[in-house]
Amino acid sequence: MTxxxxxxxxxxxxxxxIFIFWDHVPANPFAQLTLRNFGFSDAAEVFVFLAGYAAVLAYGRVAQRDGYVVACLRILRRTWVLYVAHIFLLTLLMGIVFVANNHVETRDMVREMGLEYFVGNPQQALADELLLRFKPNLTDPLPLYILLMGALPLILPILLRNAALAIGLSIALYLMVPLLGWNLRAYEGGGYWYFNPVAWQLIFVLGGAFALHTQRAPIAKNPIRPIWQQPLFLVAAAYLLMAGVITVLWKFPDVHNALLPTALAELIYPISKTDLSPVRLLHFLALAYVVAKMLPTSLYWLDNWPVQQTCRMGRYSLEIFCLGVLLAPLADMANALADDAWQMRVITALLGLGLMLLLSNWLELNKRLGSPKAARMVEV
Structure with missing residues (x-):
C-alpha cells in the first residue's frame, strides 16, 4: 500500500x-484465458467486489475524518460522475454500433447489441436510458455500479458501526431473490435487469466489509500455519478445483453428462449470472480467499512493468471500462470484415489492450502534469 x-x-x-473486454468480443481467442473458463464466476464478480472494497475504503476514511455528511456529498458527486459517464457511453456506443452495422453485411449488430428498442421507439428509449432502464448489451455493469454507489450512504454507516450486521442485512436482501423473485424491471417488454441489484449488492457489501477487516485486522503474534494445513483453505481450493473441472467439461457435453451425477447437476444448475446463483457466489468467495492467502506478503511483485501497467488500468477503472465497451463492437466489426480470420482476432484483441494501456498512461501523465508540484515546476 502506497x-x-x-x-x-x-x-x-x-x-x-482486461478480462471483461476480451469476454465482450465474440470468438476472441484470448477470451479462453479469462476466469469464466475455469469456474462458475467471472470478472464481473471481481469488478463489483473491488468496487465495494475501494468505495468503502475511500469514503469510510472520509466519514471518519470529515464526518458523514461530507462523505455522503462526495459519494453522491461520484455517483453523478458515473451517471453522466453512462449517458455519454450509451450515446457513443449506439453511434459505433450503427456505423458498424452499415459495414457488416453478414450480421445484424443492432439486434445483437440489443438496440432494436431504440430503433423502434427512440423517444421512449431515451427516457428509459435516463432512468437506467434501457441498457444495451455490454453496458449493464455501469448502471449496477451507479445504483450501488447511490445506496452507499445508507450502507456505509452500518458497515462502519457493525460490519456483521451489514452483512446479515445484505444476505437477507439477497435471499429475497430466490424466495420472492425480487429484481428491478427494465423498459417495457425488456424484462428485468441483467445484473439483479438485489442479488449483486451482496458482493458489493462483502467487498466493503473486507476492506474494513483488512484495516482493522490485528497483527498475528503466533506463527501462521502453512496454507496446506489450514482446513478452510483446503476446502476452498477443493471447491475451485471441482468447479474448474465442471466448467471445462461444459465444452464436452457428452462427457459432462456421463460423469456428472444427476443429484449434483440438479443441485448446481441452473447457474444464473443475473441472480448471482449461490454456486457462483461461493465460487467467487473461494477464489478471493485462496488468492488472498497465496499472495506474497511482500509487495515486490508489484514492481515489474506488466503488473504496473495493469495497476494503472485499475486505477482509472471507469475510463478504461468505458473504452473497453466502445472497443468491443469495433473489434467485432473488424473481425467480421476480415471473415473472422484468427489473425485478425488476435490483432484486435491485442490492439484493444494496447489502447486501454495507452489511455491509462495518458490519464496518469495528465494527472501528474496537473499536480501542484508539476505546476510549480512549469512556473519555474
Missing part, C-alpha cells in the same frame, strides 16, 4: 477490466 492506496486492488481491478 500513499494510502492499495495497488494490489488496482492490479486485480485492471486484470478484471
Amino acid at each position: 500513499n494510502g492506496r492499495d495497488h494490489r486492488i488496482d492490479f486485480f481491478r485492471g486484470l478484471a477490466l
